[in-house]
Amino acid sequence: MIAYHDALSRIASRLEGSTLSPFIYTVILEEISQSLWETVPWCMLFADYIVLVAETREEEIDGDVNHCIQEGWIKWRAATALLCDRLFPSKLKGKFYRTSIRPALLYGTKCWPVKKIFEHKMKVSEMRILRWMCGHTLVDRIRNQEFRDKLGVAPISRKMSENRLRWFGHVQRKNLAAPMRRVESIIVEGKRSRGRPKRTSDEQIKVDLCSLNHSEGLTRDRGSWRRHIHFRLLMSS
Structure with a gap:
Protein backbone atom coordinates (compact mmCIF):
# COMPACT_ATOMS: atom_id res chain seq x y z
CA MET A 1 0.00 0.00 0.00
CA ILE A 2 2.94 2.35 0.64
CA ALA A 3 4.16 1.72 -2.91
CA TYR A 4 0.71 2.58 -4.26
CA HIS A 5 0.70 5.77 -2.18
CA ASP A 6 4.09 6.82 -3.57
CA ALA A 7 2.93 6.13 -7.12
CA LEU A 8 -0.25 8.15 -6.60
CA SER A 9 1.77 11.02 -5.16
CA ARG A 10 4.08 11.11 -8.18
CA ILE A 11 1.19 10.98 -10.64
CA ALA A 12 -0.76 13.63 -8.74
CA SER A 13 2.20 16.02 -8.78
CA ARG A 14 2.52 15.69 -12.56
CA LEU A 15 -1.20 15.99 -13.35
CA GLU A 16 -2.11 18.69 -10.86
CA GLY A 17 -4.61 21.04 -12.49
CA SER A 18 -5.24 18.74 -15.45
CA THR A 19 -8.83 17.98 -16.52
CA LEU A 20 -7.85 14.30 -16.72
CA SER A 21 -6.90 14.11 -13.04
CA PRO A 22 -10.30 12.85 -11.73
CA PHE A 23 -10.50 10.16 -14.43
CA ILE A 24 -6.94 8.89 -13.91
CA TYR A 25 -7.44 8.96 -10.13
CA THR A 26 -10.54 6.78 -10.47
CA VAL A 27 -8.79 4.33 -12.82
CA ILE A 28 -5.92 3.90 -10.35
CA LEU A 29 -8.24 3.39 -7.37
CA GLU A 30 -10.27 0.92 -9.42
CA GLU A 31 -7.15 -1.15 -10.02
CA ILE A 32 -6.05 -0.96 -6.37
CA SER A 33 -9.45 -2.01 -5.02
CA GLN A 34 -10.10 -4.72 -7.62
CA SER A 35 -9.62 -7.51 -5.08
CA LEU A 36 -12.35 -6.02 -2.86
CA TRP A 37 -14.95 -5.76 -5.57
CA GLU A 38 -18.10 -7.80 -5.85
CA THR A 39 -21.02 -7.49 -8.23
CA VAL A 40 -22.68 -4.15 -8.74
CA PRO A 41 -24.13 -2.39 -6.80
CA TRP A 42 -21.89 -3.53 -3.93
CA CYS A 43 -19.18 -1.38 -5.49
CA MET A 44 -20.21 1.87 -7.13
CA LEU A 45 -18.36 4.69 -8.88
CA PHE A 46 -19.39 8.33 -8.40
CA ALA A 47 -17.19 10.76 -10.38
CA ASP A 48 -13.83 10.53 -8.60
CA TYR A 49 -15.14 8.48 -5.66
CA ILE A 50 -15.35 4.72 -5.17
CA VAL A 51 -17.96 3.48 -2.71
CA LEU A 52 -17.54 0.06 -1.12
CA VAL A 53 -20.58 -1.30 0.71
CA ALA A 54 -19.94 -3.89 3.41
CA GLU A 55 -22.24 -6.88 3.88
CA THR A 56 -21.99 -6.83 7.68
CA ARG A 57 -22.34 -4.26 10.46
CA GLU A 58 -19.02 -5.08 12.05
CA GLU A 59 -17.59 -1.73 11.08
CA GLU A 60 -18.97 0.90 13.45
CA ILE A 61 -18.65 4.59 12.72
CA ASP A 62 -17.69 5.79 16.19
CA HIS A 67 -12.88 12.37 13.73
CA CYS A 68 -15.50 14.91 12.64
CA ILE A 69 -15.62 16.36 16.14
CA GLN A 70 -11.84 16.64 16.19
CA GLU A 71 -11.86 18.38 12.81
CA GLY A 72 -14.43 20.84 14.11
CA TRP A 73 -12.23 21.64 17.09
CA ILE A 74 -9.21 22.08 14.81
CA LYS A 75 -11.16 24.62 12.77
CA TRP A 76 -12.20 26.40 15.94
CA ARG A 77 -8.70 26.50 17.41
CA ALA A 78 -7.32 27.93 14.17
CA ALA A 79 -9.54 30.99 14.67
CA PRO A 89 -19.57 41.04 16.66
CA SER A 90 -21.49 37.97 17.79
CA LYS A 91 -23.39 37.66 14.49
CA LEU A 92 -20.13 37.48 12.56
CA LYS A 93 -18.87 34.83 14.97
CA GLY A 94 -22.02 32.84 14.29
CA LYS A 95 -21.60 33.26 10.54
CA PHE A 96 -18.01 32.03 10.74
CA TYR A 97 -19.16 29.01 12.75
CA ARG A 98 -21.90 28.17 10.22
CA THR A 99 -19.59 28.44 7.20
CA SER A 100 -16.35 26.94 8.55
CA ILE A 101 -16.76 24.91 11.74
CA ARG A 102 -20.20 23.32 11.40
CA PRO A 103 -19.55 21.85 7.92
CA ALA A 104 -16.55 20.02 9.40
CA LEU A 105 -18.74 18.64 12.19
CA LEU A 106 -21.48 17.56 9.79
CA TYR A 107 -19.27 15.99 7.14
CA GLY A 108 -20.73 12.59 6.19
CA THR A 109 -23.66 12.76 8.63
CA LYS A 110 -26.21 12.34 5.83
CA CYS A 111 -25.15 8.69 5.49
CA TRP A 112 -24.55 7.78 9.13
CA PRO A 113 -26.67 5.17 10.90
CA VAL A 114 -28.85 7.15 13.27
CA LYS A 115 -27.98 6.81 16.93
CA LYS A 116 -28.88 9.13 19.77
CA ILE A 117 -25.36 8.93 21.13
CA PHE A 118 -24.00 10.44 17.89
CA GLU A 119 -26.37 13.38 18.08
CA HIS A 120 -25.57 13.82 21.77
CA LYS A 121 -21.82 13.95 21.09
CA MET A 122 -22.36 16.52 18.37
CA LYS A 123 -24.63 18.63 20.55
CA VAL A 124 -22.19 18.62 23.46
CA SER A 125 -19.26 19.62 21.24
CA GLU A 126 -21.26 22.34 19.52
CA MET A 127 -22.45 23.90 22.77
CA ARG A 128 -18.94 23.93 24.21
CA ILE A 129 -17.74 25.80 21.13
CA LEU A 130 -20.63 28.28 21.27
CA ARG A 131 -20.17 28.95 24.98
CA TRP A 132 -16.47 29.64 24.60
CA MET A 133 -17.17 31.90 21.63
CA CYS A 134 -19.41 33.94 23.92
CA GLY A 135 -16.91 33.86 26.79
CA HIS A 136 -18.95 31.61 29.11
CA THR A 137 -18.85 28.08 30.53
CA LEU A 138 -21.34 25.72 32.17
CA VAL A 139 -20.54 27.34 35.52
CA ASP A 140 -22.36 30.49 34.38
CA ARG A 141 -25.62 28.47 34.12
CA ILE A 142 -26.89 30.17 30.95
CA ARG A 143 -29.44 28.41 28.78
CA ASN A 144 -28.29 26.97 25.45
CA GLN A 145 -31.00 28.85 23.56
CA GLU A 146 -29.54 32.17 24.65
CA PHE A 147 -26.24 31.33 22.97
CA ARG A 148 -28.05 30.17 19.83
CA ASP A 149 -30.07 33.36 19.66
CA LYS A 150 -27.01 35.52 20.24
CA LEU A 151 -24.97 33.82 17.51
CA GLY A 152 -27.83 32.91 15.18
CA VAL A 153 -26.98 29.18 15.17
CA ALA A 154 -29.60 26.46 14.76
CA PRO A 155 -29.36 23.17 16.76
CA ILE A 156 -26.94 20.77 15.11
CA SER A 157 -29.42 17.89 15.47
CA ARG A 158 -31.83 19.76 13.19
CA LYS A 159 -29.04 20.36 10.69
CA MET A 160 -28.22 16.64 10.75
CA SER A 161 -31.86 15.94 9.91
CA GLU A 162 -31.71 18.53 7.13
CA ASN A 163 -28.63 16.81 5.68
CA ARG A 164 -30.35 13.43 5.72
CA LEU A 165 -33.43 14.81 3.96
CA ARG A 166 -31.33 16.67 1.39
CA TRP A 167 -29.52 13.43 0.51
CA PHE A 168 -32.85 11.56 0.51
CA GLY A 169 -34.24 14.03 -2.00
CA HIS A 170 -31.14 13.66 -4.17
CA VAL A 171 -31.54 9.87 -4.22
CA GLN A 172 -35.28 10.00 -4.88
CA ARG A 173 -34.76 12.16 -7.97
CA LYS A 174 -32.50 9.49 -9.49
CA ASN A 175 -33.75 6.97 -12.01
CA LEU A 176 -34.72 3.57 -10.59
CA ALA A 177 -31.95 1.97 -12.65
CA ALA A 178 -29.27 4.13 -11.03
CA PRO A 179 -26.84 2.24 -8.73
CA MET A 180 -27.84 4.25 -5.65
CA ARG A 181 -31.49 3.27 -6.20
CA ARG A 182 -30.63 -0.39 -6.83
CA VAL A 183 -29.11 -0.54 -3.36
CA GLU A 184 -32.61 -0.10 -1.90
CA SER A 185 -33.65 -3.52 -3.23
CA ILE A 186 -30.64 -5.42 -1.86
CA ILE A 187 -31.50 -8.25 0.52
CA VAL A 188 -28.70 -9.06 2.94
CA GLU A 189 -28.73 -12.71 3.92
CA GLY A 190 -28.10 -13.76 7.48
CA LYS A 191 -29.72 -13.93 10.89
CA ARG A 192 -30.52 -10.86 12.93
CA SER A 193 -28.93 -10.64 16.36
CA ARG A 194 -31.02 -10.76 19.52
CA GLY A 195 -32.61 -7.68 20.98
CA ARG A 196 -34.53 -4.74 19.61
CA PRO A 197 -33.71 -4.13 15.94
CA LYS A 198 -31.78 -0.96 15.20
CA ARG A 199 -33.59 1.88 13.50
CA THR A 200 -33.02 1.78 9.76
CA SER A 201 -32.36 4.75 7.50
CA LYS A 206 -40.02 8.74 7.89
CA VAL A 207 -39.54 10.27 11.35
CA ASP A 208 -37.83 13.32 9.83
CA LEU A 209 -40.61 13.73 7.28
CA CYS A 210 -43.33 13.42 9.93
CA SER A 211 -41.63 16.01 12.14
CA LEU A 212 -41.85 18.49 9.24
CA ASN A 213 -45.25 17.26 8.02
CA HIS A 214 -43.87 16.67 4.52
CA SER A 215 -44.28 13.86 1.99
CA GLU A 216 -41.90 12.15 -0.43
CA GLY A 217 -43.71 13.71 -3.38
CA LEU A 218 -42.03 17.07 -2.71
CA THR A 219 -38.59 15.67 -3.56
CA ARG A 220 -39.20 15.92 -7.33
CA ASP A 221 -38.69 19.68 -7.29
CA ARG A 222 -35.16 20.26 -6.01
CA GLY A 223 -35.55 23.94 -5.21
CA SER A 224 -38.89 23.52 -3.47
CA TRP A 225 -37.61 20.52 -1.50
CA ARG A 226 -34.62 22.43 -0.18
CA ARG A 227 -36.81 25.33 0.89
CA HIS A 228 -39.17 23.00 2.74
CA ILE A 229 -36.48 21.12 4.67
CA HIS A 230 -34.32 24.15 5.51
CA PHE A 231 -34.44 24.88 9.23
CA ARG A 232 -34.60 28.53 10.17
CA LEU A 233 -33.73 29.56 13.68
CA LEU A 234 -36.58 31.35 15.41
CA MET A 235 -35.35 33.84 17.97
CA SER A 236 -36.86 33.42 21.40
CA SER A 237 -38.52 36.44 22.92
Missing part, protein backbone atom coordinates in the same frame (compact mmCIF):
# COMPACT_ATOMS: atom_id res chain seq x y z
CA GLY A 63 -14.27 6.62 14.81
CA ASP A 64 -15.83 8.77 12.06
CA VAL A 65 -17.91 10.66 14.59
CA ASN A 66 -14.91 11.36 16.78
CA THR A 80 -9.57 31.16 18.48
CA ALA A 81 -8.02 34.63 18.61
CA LEU A 82 -10.88 35.98 16.50
CA LEU A 83 -13.80 33.93 17.84
CA CYS A 84 -12.95 34.59 21.50
CA ASP A 85 -12.45 38.34 21.00
CA ARG A 86 -15.22 40.13 22.93
CA LEU A 87 -14.98 43.10 20.53
CA PHE A 88 -15.80 40.94 17.52
CA ASP A 202 -35.84 4.43 5.97
CA GLU A 203 -37.44 4.57 9.42
CA GLN A 204 -35.40 7.62 10.36
CA ILE A 205 -36.34 9.40 7.14
Whole structure:
Protein backbone atom coordinates (compact mmCIF):
# COMPACT_ATOMS: atom_id res chain seq x y z
CA MET A 1 0.00 0.00 0.00
CA ILE A 2 2.94 2.35 0.64
CA ALA A 3 4.16 1.72 -2.91
CA TYR A 4 0.71 2.58 -4.26
CA HIS A 5 0.70 5.77 -2.18
CA ASP A 6 4.09 6.82 -3.57
CA ALA A 7 2.93 6.13 -7.12
CA LEU A 8 -0.25 8.15 -6.60
CA SER A 9 1.77 11.02 -5.16
CA ARG A 10 4.08 11.11 -8.18
CA ILE A 11 1.19 10.98 -10.64
CA ALA A 12 -0.76 13.63 -8.74
CA SER A 13 2.20 16.02 -8.78
CA ARG A 14 2.52 15.69 -12.56
CA LEU A 15 -1.20 15.99 -13.35
CA GLU A 16 -2.11 18.69 -10.86
CA GLY A 17 -4.61 21.04 -12.49
CA SER A 18 -5.24 18.74 -15.45
CA THR A 19 -8.83 17.98 -16.52
CA LEU A 20 -7.85 14.30 -16.72
CA SER A 21 -6.90 14.11 -13.04
CA PRO A 22 -10.30 12.85 -11.73
CA PHE A 23 -10.50 10.16 -14.43
CA ILE A 24 -6.94 8.89 -13.91
CA TYR A 25 -7.44 8.96 -10.13
CA THR A 26 -10.54 6.78 -10.47
CA VAL A 27 -8.79 4.33 -12.82
CA ILE A 28 -5.92 3.90 -10.35
CA LEU A 29 -8.24 3.39 -7.37
CA GLU A 30 -10.27 0.92 -9.42
CA GLU A 31 -7.15 -1.15 -10.02
CA ILE A 32 -6.05 -0.96 -6.37
CA SER A 33 -9.45 -2.01 -5.02
CA GLN A 34 -10.10 -4.72 -7.62
CA SER A 35 -9.62 -7.51 -5.08
CA LEU A 36 -12.35 -6.02 -2.86
CA TRP A 37 -14.95 -5.76 -5.57
CA GLU A 38 -18.10 -7.80 -5.85
CA THR A 39 -21.02 -7.49 -8.23
CA VAL A 40 -22.68 -4.15 -8.74
CA PRO A 41 -24.13 -2.39 -6.80
CA TRP A 42 -21.89 -3.53 -3.93
CA CYS A 43 -19.18 -1.38 -5.49
CA MET A 44 -20.21 1.87 -7.13
CA LEU A 45 -18.36 4.69 -8.88
CA PHE A 46 -19.39 8.33 -8.40
CA ALA A 47 -17.19 10.76 -10.38
CA ASP A 48 -13.83 10.53 -8.60
CA TYR A 49 -15.14 8.48 -5.66
CA ILE A 50 -15.35 4.72 -5.17
CA VAL A 51 -17.96 3.48 -2.71
CA LEU A 52 -17.54 0.06 -1.12
CA VAL A 53 -20.58 -1.30 0.71
CA ALA A 54 -19.94 -3.89 3.41
CA GLU A 55 -22.24 -6.88 3.88
CA THR A 56 -21.99 -6.83 7.68
CA ARG A 57 -22.34 -4.26 10.46
CA GLU A 58 -19.02 -5.08 12.05
CA GLU A 59 -17.59 -1.73 11.08
CA GLU A 60 -18.97 0.90 13.45
CA ILE A 61 -18.65 4.59 12.72
CA ASP A 62 -17.69 5.79 16.19
CA GLY A 63 -14.27 6.62 14.81
CA ASP A 64 -15.83 8.77 12.06
CA VAL A 65 -17.91 10.66 14.59
CA ASN A 66 -14.91 11.36 16.78
CA HIS A 67 -12.88 12.37 13.73
CA CYS A 68 -15.50 14.91 12.64
CA ILE A 69 -15.62 16.36 16.14
CA GLN A 70 -11.84 16.64 16.19
CA GLU A 71 -11.86 18.38 12.81
CA GLY A 72 -14.43 20.84 14.11
CA TRP A 73 -12.23 21.64 17.09
CA ILE A 74 -9.21 22.08 14.81
CA LYS A 75 -11.16 24.62 12.77
CA TRP A 76 -12.20 26.40 15.94
CA ARG A 77 -8.70 26.50 17.41
CA ALA A 78 -7.32 27.93 14.17
CA ALA A 79 -9.54 30.99 14.67
CA THR A 80 -9.57 31.16 18.48
CA ALA A 81 -8.02 34.63 18.61
CA LEU A 82 -10.88 35.98 16.50
CA LEU A 83 -13.80 33.93 17.84
CA CYS A 84 -12.95 34.59 21.50
CA ASP A 85 -12.45 38.34 21.00
CA ARG A 86 -15.22 40.13 22.93
CA LEU A 87 -14.98 43.10 20.53
CA PHE A 88 -15.80 40.94 17.52
CA PRO A 89 -19.57 41.04 16.66
CA SER A 90 -21.49 37.97 17.79
CA LYS A 91 -23.39 37.66 14.49
CA LEU A 92 -20.13 37.48 12.56
CA LYS A 93 -18.87 34.83 14.97
CA GLY A 94 -22.02 32.84 14.29
CA LYS A 95 -21.60 33.26 10.54
CA PHE A 96 -18.01 32.03 10.74
CA TYR A 97 -19.16 29.01 12.75
CA ARG A 98 -21.90 28.17 10.22
CA THR A 99 -19.59 28.44 7.20
CA SER A 100 -16.35 26.94 8.55
CA ILE A 101 -16.76 24.91 11.74
CA ARG A 102 -20.20 23.32 11.40
CA PRO A 103 -19.55 21.85 7.92
CA ALA A 104 -16.55 20.02 9.40
CA LEU A 105 -18.74 18.64 12.19
CA LEU A 106 -21.48 17.56 9.79
CA TYR A 107 -19.27 15.99 7.14
CA GLY A 108 -20.73 12.59 6.19
CA THR A 109 -23.66 12.76 8.63
CA LYS A 110 -26.21 12.34 5.83
CA CYS A 111 -25.15 8.69 5.49
CA TRP A 112 -24.55 7.78 9.13
CA PRO A 113 -26.67 5.17 10.90
CA VAL A 114 -28.85 7.15 13.27
CA LYS A 115 -27.98 6.81 16.93
CA LYS A 116 -28.88 9.13 19.77
CA ILE A 117 -25.36 8.93 21.13
CA PHE A 118 -24.00 10.44 17.89
CA GLU A 119 -26.37 13.38 18.08
CA HIS A 120 -25.57 13.82 21.77
CA LYS A 121 -21.82 13.95 21.09
CA MET A 122 -22.36 16.52 18.37
CA LYS A 123 -24.63 18.63 20.55
CA VAL A 124 -22.19 18.62 23.46
CA SER A 125 -19.26 19.62 21.24
CA GLU A 126 -21.26 22.34 19.52
CA MET A 127 -22.45 23.90 22.77
CA ARG A 128 -18.94 23.93 24.21
CA ILE A 129 -17.74 25.80 21.13
CA LEU A 130 -20.63 28.28 21.27
CA ARG A 131 -20.17 28.95 24.98
CA TRP A 132 -16.47 29.64 24.60
CA MET A 133 -17.17 31.90 21.63
CA CYS A 134 -19.41 33.94 23.92
CA GLY A 135 -16.91 33.86 26.79
CA HIS A 136 -18.95 31.61 29.11
CA THR A 137 -18.85 28.08 30.53
CA LEU A 138 -21.34 25.72 32.17
CA VAL A 139 -20.54 27.34 35.52
CA ASP A 140 -22.36 30.49 34.38
CA ARG A 141 -25.62 28.47 34.12
CA ILE A 142 -26.89 30.17 30.95
CA ARG A 143 -29.44 28.41 28.78
CA ASN A 144 -28.29 26.97 25.45
CA GLN A 145 -31.00 28.85 23.56
CA GLU A 146 -29.54 32.17 24.65
CA PHE A 147 -26.24 31.33 22.97
CA ARG A 148 -28.05 30.17 19.83
CA ASP A 149 -30.07 33.36 19.66
CA LYS A 150 -27.01 35.52 20.24
CA LEU A 151 -24.97 33.82 17.51
CA GLY A 152 -27.83 32.91 15.18
CA VAL A 153 -26.98 29.18 15.17
CA ALA A 154 -29.60 26.46 14.76
CA PRO A 155 -29.36 23.17 16.76
CA ILE A 156 -26.94 20.77 15.11
CA SER A 157 -29.42 17.89 15.47
CA ARG A 158 -31.83 19.76 13.19
CA LYS A 159 -29.04 20.36 10.69
CA MET A 160 -28.22 16.64 10.75
CA SER A 161 -31.86 15.94 9.91
CA GLU A 162 -31.71 18.53 7.13
CA ASN A 163 -28.63 16.81 5.68
CA ARG A 164 -30.35 13.43 5.72
CA LEU A 165 -33.43 14.81 3.96
CA ARG A 166 -31.33 16.67 1.39
CA TRP A 167 -29.52 13.43 0.51
CA PHE A 168 -32.85 11.56 0.51
CA GLY A 169 -34.24 14.03 -2.00
CA HIS A 170 -31.14 13.66 -4.17
CA VAL A 171 -31.54 9.87 -4.22
CA GLN A 172 -35.28 10.00 -4.88
CA ARG A 173 -34.76 12.16 -7.97
CA LYS A 174 -32.50 9.49 -9.49
CA ASN A 175 -33.75 6.97 -12.01
CA LEU A 176 -34.72 3.57 -10.59
CA ALA A 177 -31.95 1.97 -12.65
CA ALA A 178 -29.27 4.13 -11.03
CA PRO A 179 -26.84 2.24 -8.73
CA MET A 180 -27.84 4.25 -5.65
CA ARG A 181 -31.49 3.27 -6.20
CA ARG A 182 -30.63 -0.39 -6.83
CA VAL A 183 -29.11 -0.54 -3.36
CA GLU A 184 -32.61 -0.10 -1.90
CA SER A 185 -33.65 -3.52 -3.23
CA ILE A 186 -30.64 -5.42 -1.86
CA ILE A 187 -31.50 -8.25 0.52
CA VAL A 188 -28.70 -9.06 2.94
CA GLU A 189 -28.73 -12.71 3.92
CA GLY A 190 -28.10 -13.76 7.48
CA LYS A 191 -29.72 -13.93 10.89
CA ARG A 192 -30.52 -10.86 12.93
CA SER A 193 -28.93 -10.64 16.36
CA ARG A 194 -31.02 -10.76 19.52
CA GLY A 195 -32.61 -7.68 20.98
CA ARG A 196 -34.53 -4.74 19.61
CA PRO A 197 -33.71 -4.13 15.94
CA LYS A 198 -31.78 -0.96 15.20
CA ARG A 199 -33.59 1.88 13.50
CA THR A 200 -33.02 1.78 9.76
CA SER A 201 -32.36 4.75 7.50
CA ASP A 202 -35.84 4.43 5.97
CA GLU A 203 -37.44 4.57 9.42
CA GLN A 204 -35.40 7.62 10.36
CA ILE A 205 -36.34 9.40 7.14
CA LYS A 206 -40.02 8.74 7.89
CA VAL A 207 -39.54 10.27 11.35
CA ASP A 208 -37.83 13.32 9.83
CA LEU A 209 -40.61 13.73 7.28
CA CYS A 210 -43.33 13.42 9.93
CA SER A 211 -41.63 16.01 12.14
CA LEU A 212 -41.85 18.49 9.24
CA ASN A 213 -45.25 17.26 8.02
CA HIS A 214 -43.87 16.67 4.52
CA SER A 215 -44.28 13.86 1.99
CA GLU A 216 -41.90 12.15 -0.43
CA GLY A 217 -43.71 13.71 -3.38
CA LEU A 218 -42.03 17.07 -2.71
CA THR A 219 -38.59 15.67 -3.56
CA ARG A 220 -39.20 15.92 -7.33
CA ASP A 221 -38.69 19.68 -7.29
CA ARG A 222 -35.16 20.26 -6.01
CA GLY A 223 -35.55 23.94 -5.21
CA SER A 224 -38.89 23.52 -3.47
CA TRP A 225 -37.61 20.52 -1.50
CA ARG A 226 -34.62 22.43 -0.18
CA ARG A 227 -36.81 25.33 0.89
CA HIS A 228 -39.17 23.00 2.74
CA ILE A 229 -36.48 21.12 4.67
CA HIS A 230 -34.32 24.15 5.51
CA PHE A 231 -34.44 24.88 9.23
CA ARG A 232 -34.60 28.53 10.17
CA LEU A 233 -33.73 29.56 13.68
CA LEU A 234 -36.58 31.35 15.41
CA MET A 235 -35.35 33.84 17.97
CA SER A 236 -36.86 33.42 21.40
CA SER A 237 -38.52 36.44 22.92
